Amino acid sequence: MKYFTYLAVSVMIIAVISLFYLKKPNGETWLSTSVVINESQQIKDKIISFTSNTFEQAVSSVSNTPSTTRSKIFKWQDRQGQWHFSDTPHPNGKSVEVKLDPKDINVVVAQDTAILSGSSKSSAVNNTSATPTVYDPVSIKKVFDDAEKAKQKLEQRTKQLNDLNGF
Incomplete structure (x- = not known):
């Protein structure tokens, strides 16, 4: 099978290279x-025009406004140091307008959208019976417990090896 693959690839390469040397009836x-x-x-x-058109269509479909009109985005920081973003400036604090470049925006698909429908508590309860996500506290605790057990086994084996070697 390995030699057949080499032969097939070699024939394809020779065929493509021969197109640079074989001539049509008109001499080209x-x-x-x-x-x-x-x-x-x-x-x-x-490809560039397709991707830019697709991006513009995606932006306009999400915002329901033409992509040429840009809304303003403001950020402000609360007393705990948490940053907030809004389309209106904060009335009781200093807000800074944020300028966004559409080329720098990455859209990532959300893993769990239950919080958007307001059922985040019910999804946390149901999440234990379903496949756990990365952000599930139970699975995070299990990962840490497994890591601790693995660390202990490695330490035991290292000690056993050191005892056998006389260290």
């Missing part, structure tokens, strides 16, 4: 570096 080669460069540039331009 089937493939040239200028054609490859032009085609790759066109594909790159299409």
